[in-house]
Amino acid sequence: MSDATVPAEAVARAAELRRLLQHHAHRYYVLDAPEIPDAEYDRLFQALQAIEAAHPGLRTADSPTQRVIGQVLAGFAPVRHAVPMLSIRTETDTEASGAEAFDARVRRELALPDDAAPLDYAAELKFDGLAINLRYERGVLVQAATRGDGETGEDVTQNIRTIARVPLRLQGSEAPVIEVRGEVYMRRDDFERLNEQQREKGEKTYVNPRNTAAGAVRQLDPAITAQRPLSFFAYGLGEVQGWDQPATHSATLDALAAFGLPVCADRRVVQGAAGLVAFHREMGARRDALPFDIDGVVYKVNDIELQRRLGFVTREPRWAVAHKYPAQEQVTRLNAIEIQVGRTGKLTPVAKLEPVFVGGTTVSNATLHNLFELRRKGVRVGDTVIVRRAGDVIPEVVGRVPSLRPAYVPNFRMPRQCPVCGSPVAREKGGIDHRCSGGLYCGAQRKQALLHFAGRRAMDIEGLGDKLVDQLVDSGLIRTLPELYTLGVAKLAALDRMGGKSAQNLVDGLVKSRHTTLARFLYALGIRHVGEATAKDLARHFGGIDRIMDASLDQLLEVNDVGPVVAQSIRAFFEQPHHREIVEQLRAAGIQWPEHEGTQADTAALPLAGKTLVLTGTLPTLSREDANALIEAAGGKVAGSVSKKTHWVVAGDEAGSKLDKARDLGVPILDEAGLRALLAG
Numbered sequence: 001m002s003d004a005t006v007p008a009e010a011v012a013r014a015a016e017l018r019r020l021l022q023h024h025a026h027r028y029y030v031l032d033a034p035e036i037p038d039a040e041y042d043r044l045f046q047a048l049q050a051i052e053a054a055h056p057g058l059r060t061a062d063s064p065t066q067r068v069i070g071q072v073l074a075g076f077a078p079v080r081h082a083v084p085m086l087s088i089r090t091e092t093d094t095e096a097s098g099a100e101a102f103d104a105r106v107r108r109e110l111a112l113p114d115d116a117a118p119l120d121y122a123a124e125l126k127f128d129g130l131a132i133n134l135r136y137e138r139g140v141l142v143q144a145a146t147r148g149d150g151e152t153g154e155d156v157t158q159n160i161r162t163i164a165r166v167p168l169r170l171q172g173s174e175a176p177v178i179e180v181r182g183e184v185y186m187r188r189d190d191f192e193r194l195n196e197q198q199r200e201k202g203e204k205t206y207v208n209p210r211n212t213a214a215g216a217v218r219q220l221d222p223a224i225t226a227q228r229p230l231s232f233f234a235y236g237l238g239e240v241q242g243w244d245q246p247a248t249h250s251a252t253l254d255a256l257a258a259f260g261l262p263v264c265a266d267r268r269v270v271q272g273a274a275g276l277v278a279f280h281r282e283m284g285a286r287r288d289a290l291p292f293d294i295d296g297v298v299y300k301v302n303d304i305e306l307q308r309r310l311g312f313v314t315r316e317p318r319w320a321v322a323h324k325y326p327a328q329e330q331v332t333r334l335n336a337i338e339i340q341v342g343r344t345g346k347l348t349p350v351a352k353l354e355p356v357f358v359g360g361t362t363v364s365n366a367t368l369h370n371l372f373e374l375r376r377k378g379v380r381v382g383d384t385v386i387v388r389r390a391g392d393v394i395p396e397v398v399g400r401v402p403s404l405r406p407a408y409v410p411n412f413r414m415p416r417q418c419p420v421c422g423s424p425v426a427r428e429k430g431g432i433d434h435r436c437s438g439g440l441y442c443g444a445q446r447k448q449a450l451l452h453f454a455g456r457r458a459m460d461i462e463g464l465g466d467k468l469v470d471q472l473v474d475s476g477l478i479r480t481l482p483e484l485y486t487l488g489v490a491k492l493a494a495l496d497r498m499g500g501k502s503a504q505n506l507v508d509g510l511v512k513s514r515h516t517t518l519a520r521f522l523y524a525l526g527i528r529h530v531g532e533a534t535a536k537d538l539a540r541h542f543g544g545i546d547r548i549m550d551a552s553l554d555q556l557l558e559v560n561d562v563g564p565v566v567a568q569s570i571r572a573f574f575e576q577p578h579h580r581e582i583v584e585q586l587r588a589a590g591i592q593w594p595e596h597e598g599t600q601a602d603t604a605a606l607p608l609a610g611k612t613l614v615l616t617g618t619l620p621t622l623s624r625e626d627a628n629a630l631i632e633a634a635g636g637k638v639a640g641s642v643s644k645k646t647h648w649v650v651a652g653d654e655a656g657s658k659l660d661k662a663r664d665l666g667v668p669i670l671d672e673a674g675l676r677a678l679l680a681g
């Protein structure tokens with residue numbers, strides 16, 4: 001077909017697609033920073049392939065469809081692969097028919113008669129990471145290289161050596177050359193942990209495990225790679241000299257595993273198309289539960305001799321195919337941003353999306369984590385955003401497509417009042433999260449607050465566990481904490497699945513819990529930053545709940561170990577009238593404790609009264625618990641960190657940074673004998 005017959009739109013569209021694909025390929029392969037999901041790239045690629053198929057005159061030598069992309073980065077030495085690193089043909093038909101088409105093709109190529117027995121296939125997972133060639137000479141890892149363009153890759157030996165699971169020496173093989181091929185990837189839990197750390201530091205989060213793994217492997221500084229939790233699976237061979245490769249692919253992987261290489265256990269030899277279909281289906285069902293991302297499964301003709309007979313078409317073997325699953329990232333429109341209040345009061349911005357099929361389900365809500373991440377990603381209502389859903393992790397918005405921004409939309413703002421209960425929303429100084437300060441008053445936090453209140457170390461209400469709290473709240477029987485004490489056996493027995501006995505148990509538990517201590521009661525209120533130890537300090541210092549409710553910031557700061565954050569949190573809690581009301585109602589419901597229990601006056605005579613000690617390292621005879629107990633029995637307090645308010649630091653073997661801090665601040669340091677002398681008065 002001559003150019004004259006090609007419609008002008010096709011010419012323009014092909015040029016546009018080539019430009020877009022080149023741009024995105026560079027972001028993906030060279031910068032490890034793609035702007036669009038893989039599925040979107042594949043769509044563009046297929047659109048160009050379709051135009052070129054219809055108008056072959058448009059097929060230029062530099063078209064992305066005509067070569068395997070990937071460039072050698074300046075900074076890594078190029079490595080010429082002894083055996084080219086091929087890619088696999090991808091079957092994008094994610095249904096059973098995709099597997100059947102592969103089997104039919106292989107049988108045709110091998111000219112098998114229709115009644116020939118089903119072929120054996122090695123079925124395995126398609127790991128979503130970065131392909132690596134490991135070169136072992138005489139059993140020793142001498143070089144690791146990326147795939148690059150398939151002919152020439154990059155020398156990343158230093159970086160790969162930081163991956164603990166990659167053996168530096170093969171067990172039981174001194175063969176002159178064995179090249180092992182496989183995938184470097186990052187487990188989902190490692191990825192989530194890494195991002196959680198980034199979030200805590202208020203730093204940029206990573207988009208997905210694949211890009212993070214690829215970025216880490218191509219880090220110029222191996223020390224940075226070493227901090228990234230990378231993993232590896234072997235799935236094949238490159239050059240081999242002086243080793244008789246087993247006759248099948250599955251036996252080859254068994255041999256690699258015996259050499260000490262990590263080989264994924266989720267692989268199987270299956271028979272014929274039916275076996276492939278069953279494997280695809282089974283792994284599809286288990287995909288979310290796997291500890292790492294896969295984007296499909298791979299089928300390989302198991303018999304190596306048959307593989308040789310089948311050979312290659314251009315850069316792809318005829319004996320293997322990748323059978324995909326639905327993509328785990330997609331683009332869609334962000335319709336609105338809503339706020340969700342969690343069980344702990346944390347406010348999370350949630351993206352309301354134009355429904356989109358991601359990772360096997362339709363997603364219309366995705367988390368944006370917090371205000372800072374939302375701002376960093378720069379997403380606004382109306383944007384085209386990238387949504388990721390992988391495994392059990394809740395779907396999240398990981399970015400946006402910058403080129404598709406509608407007309408001006410104002411920046412998102414956090415509400416000043418909790419959308420559930422109207423209490424003030426606050427963010428701690430230097431903190432990342434916004435929180436509702438409503439605590440036990442807030443409907444969103446009701447179940448959590450009740451469970452905490454009833455807990456063994458709080459009010460210790462026997463018979464009030466998870467399930468019952470769900471029932472009580474969901475049935476509307478309880479809306480506020482004090483209502484708990486108005487529950488009668490009759491009301492309770494009416495609840496589903498609750499026979500008369502457990503109803504009576506709970507009523508008994510409630511009666512018993514009425515007699516408590518001020519410290520337990522204070523802890524049970526669930527004031528942020530007021531743990532058991534702080535509650536005890538407060539009870540001891542003030543002796544009564546009214547004095548605590550009315551205490552000023554300065555008065556609170558006088559308490560041992562109470563710093564500005566804790567003091568502020570207590571103030572903010574009791575400044576809210578509904579919290580005081582709850583305290584009043586609970587007292588009216590009969591909750592009581594001995595007055596002036598354990599105030600400073602009671603313990604003043606003890607040898608360590610009013611003193612704060614910090615323990616660090618291992619003491620010769622006393623365990624941590626014993627030392628704690630002895631100090632508390634002597635009227636002292638054990639704090640977790642050293643400050644100017646610390647009276648002594650007790651240091652044992654392998655004492656850590658607390659000892660340094662004590663020296664810096666000039667806090668006296670004791671050994672175990674010194675502590676015993678103090679205890680003896």
Ligand code: IVH
Nearest residue numbers: 086087088124125126127130131235298317
């Ligand atoms: S075999 C000649 N097996 O998929 C066959 N590849 O285009 C060579 N991949 O980036 C590859 N899991 O790194 C093979 N179980 C598996 C795989 C796998 C992931 C990657 C490979 C390459 C791409 C193939």
